[in-house]
Amino acid sequence: MEKFKALGLNKKMISVLEELKFTEPSEIQEQTIPLVLAGKDVIGNASTGSGKTLAFASAIVQNLTPGAGIQALVLTPTRELAEQITGVTKKFATNTGLNIQEVYGGVSIENQIKKLGKADVIIGTPGRVLDHLERRTMELFELKILVLDEADRMVDMGFLPDVERIIKQCPIKRQTLLFSATTSPDVQYIESRYMKSPTVVTVTQYVDSSKLQQCYYDSPSYMKFSLLVHLLKKEKSGIVMVFCNTRKNVDLIVANLKRFGLPAHAIHGGLTQSKRNFVMDKFRKDEAEILVCTDVAARGLDLKGVTHVYNYDIPGKADEYIHRIGRTARAGKEGMAVNIVTDKDYDNFRRVMMNDSFKIERIEFPNDVEKLAPSFKDQGYGKIGGNKRFYKGERTYNPNRQRFQSGNGYAGNRDRRQGSSYGGSNGRRDSHNSRDRGSRPFSRTGNRRHSQN
Known part of the structure; x- marks a missing residue:
């Protein structure tokens, strides 16, 4: 524990860390804890699982006084991440007397209001926090520390206007800590406008790239689900995460996996909080292995032992791809990222491959894949899993062309809608306000900018 002591942590914190079996600080903890304890603004470029919660919780636990009003606010993009941070921070704050409350949507606001009066620390999602501020059931006059965790994901989800409205109700004299796995113009905007001479700390990726194997299968659309089932049954794995771009796709994939003997569970923004908690408890108790989810819902989930990540729908941005594959190959363990690519995914996959x-x-494509007949409703592309083909000739992915090519020589423009290989973009994407807010797809030619439907 000598390394933790050298960072400036007090005896109470050291004692708690010993009980929690901490042995030595992670890279982000080692570089940021002295800065946050000194009251400096800090930008931490680190991914989920790097240990950043302790980095900002140390200032909250050591520098705040119980019973003096809301002195710290931690904003996170998802309910699960808010719950996770609250649980960890409460452990760090053992025997300090600090009252730590979580605030997010999907549960009774009245119960939250009753607890806010005695809160010293609030950890929550922007939408519900703003709701409380507008109701005047929460005041930030005494705020000393503002933490923006997973800032890049909050921006991606469309939370930036809400975050700005919240920041404007915070005292100008405060400490601001921002943590982000990736950098974007919007994140840089927050840094430049709302932070005071921040110290930037960038750590190496928590994912070990040498132990992460990435691959893709170029699959006919009508065999996509069959290939997924084949791989899930064939691969020896621990916890598996299957990513889809929309809630509808998540539900359909889960229902059909169950039909073919694979007990899968769904996580997306359309589920109630109690249902989401129920699903996560199953994984934490090792009672489940296959989680099908959207990017938003999966961000910040505390899942250990993920051996495989399957991109059933290819994400529209390289940053989203990074977040997905970052769920595996952690802490020195091996991992596999598998992309199932059909002609509907070529544009998205080409954007990913630009990195x-x-x-x-x-x-x-394996020769022994059994052709299955999953039950998907017609969403404009025909019945997936049936005998209907969607094209003439054999289409294949060519990373060097802007357009796909087929066996009959056709290389014209295709349906450029972003989304899955069935359902297009009609399925609802996860977002903070349940509206389809997807980003505008990238155009390599620069002269075609088209919005997502």
């Missing part, structure tokens, strides 16, 4: 740091190997 030269991704070493994604092509694997030939």
Whole structure:
């Protein structure tokens, strides 16, 4: 524990860390804890699972006084992450007398109001926090520390206007801590406008790239689900995460996996909080292995032992791809990221492949995949899993072309809608206000900017 003591943590914190079996600080903890304890604004570029919660919780636990009003506010993009941070921070704050409350949507606001009067620390999602501020059931006059956790994901989800409205109700004299796995113009905007000479700390990726194998299968649309089932049954794995771009796709995939003997569970923004908690408890108790989810719902989930990540729908941005594959190959363990690519995914996958740091190997489509007949409703592309083909000739992914090519020589424009290989973008994407807010797809030619439906 000598390294933790050298960072400036007091005896109470050291004692708690010993009880929690901490042995030595992570890279982000080692570089940021002295800065946050000194009251400086800090930008921490670190991914989920890097130990950043202790980095900002140390200032909250050591620098605040119980019973003096709301002195710290931690904003997170998702309910699960708010719950996770609250649980960890409460452990760190053992025997300090600090009252720590979580605030997020999907549960009774009246129960939250009753607890806010005695709160010293609030950890919550922007939408519900703003709701309380507008109701005047929460006041930030005494705020000393503002934490923006997973700032890049909050921006991606469309929370930036809400975050700005919240910041404007905070005292100008405060400490602001921002943590983000990636950098974007919107995140840089927050840094430049609302932080005071912040110290930037960038740590190496928590994911071990040398232990992460990435691959893709170029699959006919009508065999996509069959391939997923084949791989899930064939691979020896621990916890598996299957990513889809919309809630509808998540529900359909889960229902059909169950039909074919694979007990899968769903996590997305359309589920009640009690249902989401129920699902996560199953994984924490090792009672479940296959989690099908959207990007938003999965962000910040505390899942250990993820061996495989399957991109059933290819994300529209390289940053989203990074967040997904970052769920595996952690803490020195091996992991696998598998992309199932059909002609509807080519544009998205090409955007991902523009990042030269991704070493994604092509694997030939297996000859022994059993053709299944999943039950998907017609969403404009025909019945997936049936006998209907959607094209003439054999289409294949060519990373060097802007347009796909087919066996009959056709290389014209195709349906450019972003989304899954069935349902297009008609399925509801997860967002903070349940509206389809997807980003505007990238156009390599620069002269075609088209919005997501």
